[in-house]
Amino acid sequence: MTARIVDFLRTRRPEGPCLVVDLDVVRDNFLAFRRAMPDTRVFYAVKANPAPEVLSALAELGSSFDCASVAEIEMAMAAGATPDRISFGNTIKKERDVARAFELGVRLYSVDCEAEVDKVARAAPGAHVFCRILCDGAGAEWPLSRKFGCEPEMAVGVLEHAHRSGLVAYGVSFHVGSQQGNVNAWDGALASAAALFRELAERGIQLRMVNLGGGFPAKYLKDVPGVPNYGRAILDAVSRHFGNRLPETIIEPGRGMVGNAGVIKAEVVLISRKQADDPVRWVYLDIGKFGGLAETMDEAIRYPIRTAHDGDDATPCVLAGPTCDSADVLYEKAPYSLPISLAIGDEVLIEGTGAYTTTYSAVAFNGFPPLQSFVI
């Protein structure tokens, strides 16, 4: 929560739930990453928050962009990024989308299997590719599935196939899991990456780049280590595994770049109990799982919520959204403590909501409009 956001909400009084993002915080975050890892290129993960103002501010500071689709590539370029500062980082691409990205000048692509290499070789001849490898995601708060990446042994063949197909087998990527609280989580994957560099070198292919992915946390209810701690731990691990043949490195922060820059203003629509003597109150907000808070899925991300009554006596509440969907419950297994004095019609501020909120919002579920966004 920043003074600028408080001031904006007080003077503008926007109607309905909305996200307010403070660009100063985004800029500070970018500079913190650059200071902590001065020789690492920062590719902002556009999917976290593609607001044009966020992209322009980062483009001006020299950021590069990790894009999940052609639409995101076009947004990054509209914000001022040249194609050499763009990575098409989705391992799942239609061949016609690869062709379109190539036309736009993009030369860096993510792959995790030979079929994807074939698409890139046909539609983006000569491009650079990096192969994503699997990582266990221990320590991350947002679930990491096996959806992206292949086992490291398979990556050898994928990169060799890329090389033989006329592409530049450029490097290796991995992701340690989003909202990763352990600064040492990169170590194991870096060991695998270094082994891949050696294995490919034996086959005459010189990899050059390690894409360290994202995973950098935003502060929600729990404290998290600062960016400098991540920088130190990761660069130590790179040195440990690569010795003095240091690779080029890339990071792809999304949540860590914009999460703490945003606050959602919402309203208490109803407070009720399920039976007269129930100790647990149900608190219903005008925003829920389908209005932008999708990351409360399985209660994974636990946002700090501020009210005008903070400090008053509090009791556990089940927190839910406004839709007629019974799955639209935010926190129930672990109830959320809220002031007894909280009342229907009160405003609440949901902090740390700058990432993965606006674009996750449903287009019109139950007739509710998507989350509004203001970037200041």
Place this chain on the structure above:
Amino acid sequence: MTARIVDFLRTRRPEGPCLVVDLDVVRDNFLAFRRAMPDTRVFYAVKANPAPEVLSALAELGSSFDCASVAEIEMAMAAGATPDRISFGNTIKKERDVARAFELGVRLYSVDCEAEVDKVARAAPGAHVFCRILCDGAGAEWPLSRKFGCEPEMAVGVLEHAHRSGLVAYGVSFHVGSQQGNVNAWDGALASAAALFRELAERGIQLRMVNLGGGFPAKYLKDVPGVPNYGRAILDAVSRHFGNRLPETIIEPGRGMVGNAGVIKAEVVLISRKQADDPVRWVYLDIGKFGGLAETMDEAIRYPIRTAHDGDDATPCVLAGPTCDSADVLYEKAPYSLPISLAIGDEVLIEGTGAYTTTYSAVAFNGFPPLQSFVI
């Protein structure tokens, strides 16, 4: 899958994932409900699919509408429904939204606590209200939480409070859980409803209406009982519990009205394995959890998927969406059997997707546009 849908897709060849809804199926479903329960008013649950063509077709047939928001009320009225055919069925309403609905002429509101009664009494004086009671949801495939409704003992006080506040304490509602496979699931809740009628009568308040909710299933992979079976079982249970003082009844089908009327056309973007000798293929489509298939959450709803290779040998696959979100996996715990001959670029048809798809779709997650919809 209907011949009209097949024909539309063949001749129009729309680009990108899209839903095609056949209005003839919707009309047939409406008529089946009316035949099976001739004395019951049908309130279509607009949230299931608010396409204007669907609403108009149902309005013409005489349907009433269960609306979750002012926007849905306005859509139903734009489609030709008069306000006496509209229920504001969300138990979680802002007072200003109640006021707006009242201005529009809506006189029927859902409540489940005294605070909500107070809002309706202030903003919609003299309106009819029904109190939603909790129901266990056993037998339903979509999770039913305790989000809506109160314990029956509490409902006595809520309805009495409504009566004293100048509202018409009109009846009781409940929901047996969406995609309810057990035709007898209404029995227990009807027993509670009848007990409430007696209890209120002793206090001088004559309830008149039972809102039987939705829960009527669409056919996905498993067979489901037909509408006549539900109609018989429910009407038997109503007679059993209410004797010859039969209440007015309402049903609110959503999934049961439009689910089987729609088919999503999608494309296979990638097929890969996580290691060279992995028996499980990962099949990635250009639609996933954030593009309209939100009901695959926890693998709850299992859609039938047709390919041009059906009948060929098949093996289990993990099915996933196209976004860079590791949670965007459709079926993994229970893998999905797909033909070995399925190839990248192939079209697949996802059946039973007429309900709860378009409006659930994220507004722009990963830069992907919301699900297109065609109603024919």
